[in-house]
Amino acid sequence: MNARANLPHKNRKGADITLKEYGTLCRNPAGAAYGYQCIDESVFDRLERFILENRADGKGTEALELMTVASRKGIGKIISAKNYVGVIAMAEGTRIEILPKVYTGNVEISMLETKRIFLHMLKTIGDIPGKVFRHTDLDAGKNHILDLFIRMFIDEAVILVKRGLKSDYREHRDNETFYKGKLRFAEHIKHNAAHKERFYIEFDEFNVDRPENRLVKTTIELLKKMSRSPGNRKDLHILSAAFDQVEISEQPEKDWAGISLDRTTQEYRTLLEWCRLFLSGLSFTPFKGENKAYALLFPMEKIYERYVAKQLKKRLSHPDIRVKTQDRTHRLFQTPARFQLKPDIVAQGPAGVAVLDTKWKILSQVKDYGISQADMYQAYAYGKKYGAGRVYLLYPGVPRVSELEPPIVYDSGDGVEVRVVFLDLGLRTDCVSELAEELRHLVLT
Numbered sequence: 132m133n134a135r136a137n138l139p140h141k142n143r144k145g146a147d148i149t150l151k152e153y154g155t156l157c158r159n160p161a162g163a164a165y166g167y168q169c170i171d172e173s174v175f176d177r178l179e180r181f182i183l184e185n186r187a188d189g190k191g192t193e194a195l196e197l198m199t200v201a202s203r204k205g206i207g208k209i210i211s212a213k214n215y216v217g218v219i220a221m222a223e224g225t226r227i228e229i230l231p232k233v234y235t236g237n238v239e240i241s242m243l244e245t246k247r248i249f250l251h252m253l254k255t256i257g258d259i260p261g262k263v264f265r266h267t268d269l270d271a272g273k274n275h276i277l278d279l280f281i282r283m284f285i286d287e288a289v290i291l292v293k294r295g296l297k298s299d300y301r302e303h304r305d306n307e308t309f310y311k312g313k314l315r316f317a318e319h320i321k322h323n324a325a326h327k328e329r330f331y332i333e334f335d336e337f338n339v340d341r342p343e344n345r346l347v348k349t350t351i352e353l354l355k356k357m358s359r360s361p362g363n364r365k366d367l368h369i370l371s372a373a374f375d376q377v378e379i380s381e382q383p384e385k386d387w388a389g390i391s392l393d394r395t396t397q398e399y400r401t402l403l404e405w406c407r408l409f410l411s412g413l414s415f416t417p418f419k420g421e422n423k424a425y426a427l428l429f430p431m432e433k434i435y436e437r438y439v440a441k442q443l444k445k446r447l448s449h450p451d452i453r454v455k456t457q458d459r460t461h462r463l464f465q466t467p468a469r470f471q472l473k474p475d476i477v478a479q480g481p482a483g484v485a486v487l488d489t490k491w492k493i494l495s496q497v498k499d500y501g502i503s504q505a506d507m508y509q510a511y512a513y514g515k516k517y518g519a520g521r522v523y524l525l526y527p528g529v530p531r532v533s534e535l536e537p538p539i540v541y542d543s544g545d546g547v548e549v550r551v552v553f554l555d556l557g558l559r560t561d562c563v564s565e566l567a568e569e570l571r572h573l574v575l576t
Contacts (some may be wrong), residue, residue: 146225147226147228147275148170148224148225149234150229150234151229152212152213152214152216152229152232152431153211153212153232155167155168155212156170156175156178156209157175157203157210158170158171158172158207158208158373159206160557161206162206165206167206170445170547174225177222178210178219178488179208183200184450189426197213197215197428198210198354199213203299209419215229215431216231216429216493217429218277218427218428218429219428220357221276223428224359225405226277229240230245231249231434231478232243233527233556234528234530234556234557235526235555236530248556250279252435253434255438257441265469277359277427278359280329281354281357281358281363282362284350285366285370287401287402291372294398295375296339296377297343297344298341304484306322306327307330307331307332309330312332313333314332315331334465339374339376340377340425342390344374345378346380346403346509347399348371348379348380349380349383350376350405350406351367354367354373355368366510373478387478397558401518422472431491435489435491435527436489439476439487439525439554440475440489443478443487443560443563445566447478451480451481451575452479453479453547455476455477456475456476457471457473458474474488474513475487475488476488476489478573478574478575479573481574482575483519484517484520484574485522485570485574486510486517488506488509488510488522488524488569490524490525493526493527494532507549510522510524510547511543519547520548521551522548522550523566524552525547526552527555528553528554529553530559532574554566
């Protein structure tokens with residue numbers, strides 16, 4: 132019997148593939164023995180080229196930050212995800228969904244619950260417009276993340292269409308068979324010397340072809356190509372018809388600059404946030420290349436940092452407590468002023484200051500739990516410069532390490548105490564409750 136007969140089949144082209152941070156893809160079925168996911172060779176090759184093409188994309192994001200291409204003896208080439216999460220959509224239809232690695236207690240959370248936690252984090256930090264999160268996230272198990280995002284855009288666009296697209300005056304200048312507005316005499320003589328029935332005119336026309344609508348129309352047309360959901364595709368075609376009198380944006384940057392969100396166009400605000408995400412990538416990262424792959428990727432350390440900050444700000448709401456994020460009050464040296472310090476969170480009250488830095492890293496039971504020396508140097512500098520009674524390093528919870536007793540505490544002997552705290556993201560809104568109570572007591576009493 133063929134030894135390869137019992138190995139799992141490769142993912143076919145056009146399939147949806149889900150893996151977690153640091154998960155690995157290969158094109159050799161033997162990789163399954165190492166926990167790798169095997170994908171179609173042509174898809175693997177396209178993904179590899181996509182990564183290499185974006186090695187120097189001019190946005191400060193290199194290929195090795197997104198995924199790594201390596202080789203393993205007996206397996207051949209492998210591609211491993213790093214700490215970027217989201218979606219990569221390949222031209223031939225394959226979509227690779229990358230989720231964060233999240234634990235609760237000693238258990239790694241399932242793919243379904245991880246997806247829900249991930250969407251909850253995005254909603255909390257505001258990169259995904261929050262008010263359109265209704266019941267869509269409850270269907271995370273049945274839907275691909277990309278389809279969920281597209282559905283949220285559609286829901287918001289439908290609301291706009293029902294209210295009616297805003298119109299505006301736009302200059303119209305052309306050679307027409309009717310007379311209206313102002314005659315452009317020079318152009319009229321040039322074009323109509325032999326055409327007495329025509330007039331080269333200029334006038335202001337009131338129509339829906341304005342910057343906001345062009346950006347929405349452009350997003351609709353993009354998503355029609357990207358969506359795999361029959362329901363989404365149907366609704367996108369219906370929306371496209373509603374924008375029939377609107378042109379595709381030929382100069383998106385110019386249209387973004389031409390947007391005016393006043394009281395008459397407030398209903399566009401959330402929808403345009405979606406457009407910006409899909410078209411220009413404030414939090415998403417769109418990549419291009421010969422393979423025409425499209426990636427919507429988030430740096431997980433940034434999501435974690437902002438999620439924790441939002442949760443703590445909410446929990447520490449108090450008239451005598453001031454919470455600042457990415458504070459830039461101090462530099463490491465004053466003369467000359469060099470090396471800016473920028474802790475993630477600073478909580479200050481009448482009784483003192485606490486400094487907190489988030490670290491999206493998986494610690495382990497090795498020497499000093501794998502905490503980097505650079506992180507400790509940084510924490511010490513924060514303690515000294517801010518006069519902080521305590522500095523916290525906030526890591527995501529991991530099996531065994533996060534349940535160690537007593538808590539992990541480092542005391543410098545000269546006034547700086549660094550505490551390592553693990554946050555159980557599986558608890559969602561409760562993941563910072565104990566920490567918030569400790570901080571409240573520290574800075575208030």
